Amino acid sequence: MAAYFGRRLYKGAATTAVAAAAVAALTASQAPGNTVDGQDRPTAAGATPAPDDDGAATGNSPYYTDLPPLNSPSPAPSATAGPSTPQTPAEAGIPATVLDAYKKAAAELRADKPGCNLPWELLAAIGKVESGQARGGRVNAEGTTLTPILGPVLNGSGFAHISDTDHGAYDGDATYDRAIGPMQFIPSTWAWAGRDGNGDGKKDPNNVYDAALAAGHYLCRNGWDLSNAADLDKAILSYNNSRDYLNTVRSWLEYYRRGTHTIPDGTGTLPSGRSDDTTRTHRASSSPAASTPGASPRPGHSGKDGDGSGGGSGRPSDSGTTPGTGNGGGGPSRTPSPTPSRSASQPTMPPTPTDRVDHLADAHTGKLTAMAGDTFAQRIHTRAETEAGAAVAKVRIRFTIIGDTDTTFAGGEKVATVLTDATGVAVAPALRAGEQTGGFTVRALVVGRTVSGLEYRATVTERAADTLTRTSDTPLTCTPGGAFADRVEVRATYEGAAADGVAATATLVTSADDPAENDKGPYFKDADGKPVRTLKDLRTDDKGLLTLPKLYADDTTGTFLLRITTTGGATLTVELKVAPADTSAEPSPGSSAEPSPSTSADASPSA
Structure with missing residues (x-):
């Protein structure tokens, strides 16, 4: 059609x-x-x-x-509309x-x-x-x-x-x-x-x-x-x-x-x-x-058709020149006529703020470091300056995140453009660290002008905790060959706030002074049910909590130590006791140590 x-x-x-x-x-x-x-x-x-x-x-x-x-x-319009049906x-x-x-x-x-x-x-x-x-x-x-x-x-x-x-x-x-x-x-x-x-x-x-x-x-x-x-x-x-x-x-x-x-x-x-x-x-x-009313262009030709040279989105140019606003239609050509050359009597356009920029300078940006998932405390400050070092206001500075990183600016983008203020400084939006750790670069450039830019190095570190505490003070005890009734649960915090997503390791150590893995005593089970005494790749949940798997005991009795460590240096050592069941308790009132007739060795079987 x-x-x-x-x-x-x-x-x-x-x-x-x-x-x-x-x-x-x-x-x-x-x-x-x-x-x-x-x-x-x-x-x-x-x-x-x-x-x-x-x-x-x-x-x-x-x-x-x-x-x-x-x-x-x-x-x-209706899908079944006939020729006489009003159409939109x-x-x-x-x-x-x-x-x-x-x-x-x-x-x-x-x-x-x-x-x-x-x-x-x-x-x-x-x-x-x-x-x-x-x-x-x-x-x-x-x-x-x-x-x-x-x-x-x-x-x-x-x-x-x-x-x-x-x-x-x-x-x-x-x-x-x-x-x-x-x-x-x-x-x-x-x-x-x-x-x-x-x-x-x-x-x-x-x-x-x-x-x-x-x-x-x-x-x-x-x-x-x-x-x-x-x-x-x-x-x-x-x-x-x-x-x-x-x-x-x-x-x-x-x-x-x-x-x-x-x-x-x-x-x-x-x-x-x-x-x-x-x-x-x-x-x-x-x-x-x-000049003929209703004149139509040659078939197949429109403002952007034919040779594909038509425009699509006009705005005032960066130099301040405003495109024409004529809405005329009907002519076969959509190619603007050549711009007349500037006569000697025409005034020279004054330089724009962008034209005056000679270079960019750092404006006291602090160290750019944040933990994964956090917002960087420091923001990038870049100053546009003339050759003499004077500030240039109203200049667009484009900040671009470069490198293998999932860190973004606020809003989720990796590019942000900011106008310099009266002091010539453009402050980039806050950086939001992703989950990928390591370094990346933020590049600052002047929009519309080829001048040397600046590069800022930023680093994302692993999530960390500085404190670990148990969520319960119930003693952790077990009989030989049995299972501990309570699971170990700890809370991780960093500077007083819940430390979510922090990596942790749990190890049953030999002693308080020897962090080597113990070869006896309590243990966890792997997927095949075999004993393991070190768990790696653990991670706290969104509330900073970490609940360890169920603990079991072999036949060795005594006091044992479970040590939990996190990224950031937080450490907690938990005591585990394995002892036989206490059989020295006094019988309860009304009970007798003698066997009852019904359980004596010579009792007759019931009819």
């Missing part, structure tokens, strides 16, 4: 007016006091970009500015594979980061704005786009200036970066945000399953709760630091929340207007095709 080209044409001065009116109408329901689906959804008018965003996931490439219809998509607008249809990728990613995020509350409709809204749902669902059965979706060259001409970071591996450009795939990640962001969403062992930005899962994790970083309006705005703005982008994504989010339906892959509505289309007015006046 041929793709449906549902294009709305905005031309000339009408562009801004129509778009603004549509956004206003669609976002009115988000104002405080109004409800959508029974929930207050306040407008984002007062929202500000996240302070720790790293320049947007997509490197400020263009995005599609099409807005959803004003009429609600509900109810969804075409824009409410999402290609089957693309929709499955969004829902699968949201389900995985619900399990991995339940506090994020990521709705699949948000992924759909961003996918719509970035690539028109992978160009109307032009993907294969595995979810990979039939042809690459590439944003424009990020060479600073109307867009951000991002030199090549992937040697052209993803975008085919070894000089500059380009946004890639249905969710339009730039290679440097994909390098840490990329995920394998379809389980094929690869992280492919051109695969909608991989890209949707990566977008979900990107939106759920920093501990954001997307059911909170302020956090939702921060997450969207971190994807694209643009007020118009926020309003557009919000509009599609609310639209999809009211109802969608599945359509076959490759039949989705293709977008038209793009945020970088600053040549619309010129073409409208000079091109017959563009």
Whole structure:
């Protein structure tokens, strides 16, 4: 089935007016006091970009500015609907594979980061704005786009200036970066945000399953709760630091929340207007095709189709240049005209804070050591400085955890970007040690500038205890050849708090002065029932408790010692006594030492 080209044409001065009116109408329901689906959804008018965003996931490439219809998509069309049955607008249809990728990613995020509350409709809204749902669902059965979706060259001409970071591996450009795939990640962001969403062992930005899962994790970083309006705005703005982008994504989010339906892959509505289309007015006046109302592009061509050079997610560039906001549509070309060369009379743009950075310096970071499972007490402090050593504020510093470790930053990510404060210092989020012990590195780099970075060495040590105590003071006794009635239970603590997950060893030692394993006396049993007198690889539970297996005694009597030691140096020695049963006790009143007649040797058997 041929793709449906549902294009709305905005031309000339009408562009801004129509778009603004549509956004206003669609976002009115988000104002405080109004409800959508029974929930207050306040407008984002007062929202500000996240302070720790790293320049947007997509490197400020263009995005599609099409807005959803004003009429609600509900109810969804019936599967048995006939030609005369009212249908939902075409824009409410999402290609089957693309929709499955969004829902699968949201389900995985619900399990991995339940506090994020990521709705699949948000992924759909961003996918719509970035690539028109992978160009109307032009993907294969595995979810990979039939042809690459590439944003424009990020060479600073109307867009951000991002030199090549992937040697052209993803975008085919070894000089500059380009946004890639249905969710339009730039290679440097994909390098840490990329995920394998379809389980094929690869992280492919051109695969909608991989890209949707990566977008979900990107939106759920920093501990954001997307059911909170302020956090939702921060997450969207971190994807694209643009007020118009926020309003557009919000509009599609609310639209999809009211109802969608599945359509076959490759039949989705293709977008038209793009945020970088600053040549619309010129073409409208000079091109017959563009000036004709209802003019359609050549078949099979859209803003991101054809040669694959269309953009997907526009934002202001790092230098402060804002892409055009024209929403015009209908022209056959989506390639921006060359940027005119700067005339001698044009003023030179002042340097940005990032341009002033000469190097990074450590700002008194302490020793980075923590036990497995704990939060590091020290946080990394990095200072951005000029060549003369002056502080540079408002510079993005990216911290990346490198090495074979499961330690993460707060929020579960291995990358965090923080803005330097007035003193030029960026403080990384707290590190949370995983269970894997050993050393790793945290690298600090300036986002958007090639200057020498810093590397911080950090270490995760084993969980430890400094004190062991028995939970009971009952004496541990047993008769020869018997079993001890009570099991040994101890509590491990570290600096007064329960020490959970601490490794321990229990050994029946020869004496208080000789820690060698005893060859007689009490013992444990192995899986085959054979005596063992040393137990290794024991570990305290989540309350710091350790309960040892049942103890048995051989025929040797006496007092024996059980020694328990833990990582961290905690030691406890427990006494075990093996003695014959006490037979010297006086008979109880009324009892007789003489045998009763019924038990005498010559008693007659009963009849």
